[in-house]
Amino acid sequence: MPDKVIQVDLAGDVPAYQQIVNVLRTQFVAGAFQPGDQLPTVRQLAMDLGVHHNTVAEAYRLLAQEGWLDLRRGRGATIIARPNPPPSPEAESQFARRLDELTAKALAEGVEPATLAKQLDSLAGKLRGGGGR
Amino acid sequence: MNPHATLIETQSIFLVILGLNGVLMYLLPRLTRPDLYFAITVPADFRDSVEGADILRRYRLEVLIHSLIALALVLLSLGVRFTEVLSVAGLFWQVIGCFVAYLRARPRVKPHAVAPATLREADLEPRPARLPGGWALQVGPFAILAAVAVWLQLHWAQIPDRFPVHWGLDGKPNGWATRSIAGVYNPLLVGAAVCAGVGLLAYGITSWARRIQVRGGPGRSEKRFRRTMLSLLVATQYLMALLFAWVGFLALRTQEQMPSPVAVIVPVLVFTVLMVVVLIRTGQGGSRLPEYASGSPVPPAAPAGDRTPDRYWIAGIFYVNRNDPAIIVEKRFGIGYTLNFGQPVSWIVIGLLVLVPLAIALIARSHH
Numbered sequence: 001m002p003d004k005v006i007q008v009d010l011a012g013d014v015p016a017y018q019q020i021v022n023v024l025r026t027q028f029v030a031g032a033f034q035p036g037d038q039l040p041t042v043r044q045l046a047m048d049l050g051v052h053h054n055t056v057a058e059a060y061r062l063l064a065q066e067g068w069l070d071l072r073r074g075r076g077a078t079i080i081a082r083p084n085p086p087p088s089p090e091a092e093s094q095f096a097r098r099l100d101e102l103t104a105k106a107l108a109e110g111v112e113p114a115t116l117a118k119q120l121d122s123l124a125g126k127l128r129g130g131g132g133r
Numbered sequence: 134m135n136p137h138a139t140l141i142e143t144q145s146i147f148l149v150i151l152g153l154n155g156v157l158m159y160l161l162p163r164l165t166r167p168d169l170y171f172a173i174t175v176p177a178d179f180r181d182s183v184e185g186a187d188i189l190r191r192y193r194l195e196v197l198i199h200s201l202i203a204l205a206l207v208l209l210s211l212g213v214r215f216t217e218v219l220s221v222a223g224l225f226w227q228v229i230g231c232f233v234a235y236l237r238a239r240p241r242v243k244p245h246a247v248a249p250a251t252l253r254e255a256d257l258e259p260r261p262a263r264l265p266g267g268w269a270l271q272v273g274p275f276a277i278l279a280a281v282a283v284w285l286q287l288h289w290a291q292i293p294d295r296f297p298v299h300w301g302l303d304g305k306p307n308g309w310a311t312r313s314i315a316g317v318y319n320p321l322l323v324g325a326a327v328c329a330g331v332g333l334l335a336y337g338i339t340s341w342a343r344r345i346q347v348r349g350g351p352g353r354s355e356k357r358f359r360r361t362m363l364s365l366l367v368a369t370q371y372l373m374a375l376l377f378a379w380v381g382f383l384a385l386r387t388q389e390q391m392p393s394p395v396a397v398i399v400p401v402l403v404f405t406v407l408m409v410v411v412l413i414r415t416g417q418g419g420s421r422l423p424e425y426a427s428g429s430p431v432p433p434a435a436p437a438g439d440r441t442p443d444r445y446w447i448a449g450i451f452y453v454n455r456n457d458p459a460i461i462v463e464k465r466f467g468i469g470y471t472l473n474f475g476q477p478v479s480w481i482v483i484g485l486l487v488l489v490p491l492a493i494a495l496i497a498r499s500h501h
Binding site: 003004005006007008009010011012024027032038039040041043044045046047048049050051052053076 | 251252253254255256257258259260341342343344347348440441456457458459
């Protein structure tokens with residue numbers, strides 16, 4: 001079971017709300033949470049991360065839009081069962097483009113190609129083993 | 134009561150307070166998180182460096198000198214007329230002197246300050262907002278005070294028309310109350326307000342304070358530290374309830390039957406000493422617990438400190454940050470928590486903690 005911990009770099013290039021979305025989505029896909037599980041309240045997560053309430057609220061709103069969360073008033077953020085949408089050619093080409101960009105960025109920052117290949121192999125292994133939903 | 138014996142008893146209490154304060158101030162720089170030295174974010178190994186050790190040595194020498202001067206003032210008060218003035222002056226000397234020693238150490242640490250880590254982490258398990266110990270434990274102190282109130286009501290006829298409620302250092306009463314609702318129940322009301330205040334602080338620590346470390350040894354030791362702090366606060370609530378219940382019962386005693394205030398001060402001092410010993414063992418945020426150093430997840434690239442930026446601290450004592458949603462934060466030079474004065478809620482909390490007991494005491498005073 002993956003760690004139910006979130007890390008956010010407040011000085012990072014990616015806005016804090018987007019980092020929260022990325023980390024939570026990764027954990028949802030990895031099966032760290034079950035439908036019905038609760039996330040911390042907006043206030044609690046904002047306090048723990050030292051960010052504004054609106055930052056966490058925006059992240060939760062985006063995840064709710066993607067179908068991961070139910071944000072009913074007074075009940076906090078509840079994880080819901082999310083059926084995978086049918087494969088879309090746009091999503092696949094967008095993924096390929098972003099993977100290319102990410103690989104180029106990592107190489108430009110000095111990451112060894114062998115290290116990258118190892119990471120991608122590991123990821124591919126997880127996906128073949130049913131690690132994604 | 135023998136006035137001379139009472140004087141020695143009360144001066145002994147002053148000496149215990151001086152000793153306790155001196156030991157705490159002497160040890161404090163080593164009780165904080167390793168990457169906070171004199172309330173400034175530094176690399177965790179700085180305090181063990183030559184410069185770090187030299188700053189500590191000079192600070193401790195000053196603490197020792199001020200404590201000795203304070204001790205001399207209290208001892209001197211045994212042989213002269215202005216007992217209260219000298220004893221209180223001794224305490225003030227020590228507190229202010231140690232604070233000045235701390236302020237003098239800070240500029241020597243500042244050149245070694247580093248930017249704290251910008252990486253923040255949080256537990257994704259929701260923390261239910263609840264009172265420490267649950268309702269059952271929280272009701273206890275108020276039940277004790279209510280039981281005394283009922284007892285006093287049942288024995289109303291035995292309460293003298295005028296009875297002492299405040300005593301000087303010589304053990305002689307210097308404040309009186311009359312047999313009225315406000316006069317008799319005032320200590321119980323103040324006690325209830327104090328217990329509610331301590332309960333509010335404990336609730337605040339569980340709900341309004343961020344967790345600084347989540348994973349590994351530091352995360353586990355911080356959790357243990359919080360549990361210890363909350364247990365101490367619940368124990369304080371019970372101690373305060375018993376103390377104010379005891380004072381409430383004094384309404385039934387005549388002047389001749391009055392017990393020595395030492396009988397109540399000694400348990401308070403013993404509890405305080407025990408609390409200080411426990412906190413010295415845990416260190417701020419559990420940083421002195423054995424598990425703190427074990428199982429650290431990844432060596433941090435920059436010191437985590439207490440995850441608050443140095444620039445929002447005034448003299449390392451007052452935290453004023455409107456952009457930080459945390460209402461309660463860890464003290465930087467001390468063990469325990471303080472308020473984020475940049476949050477309006479903090480001022481409401483201070484208002485409640487100060488004004489409510491004060492209002493009750495003032496209302497009762499008008500009936501003295």
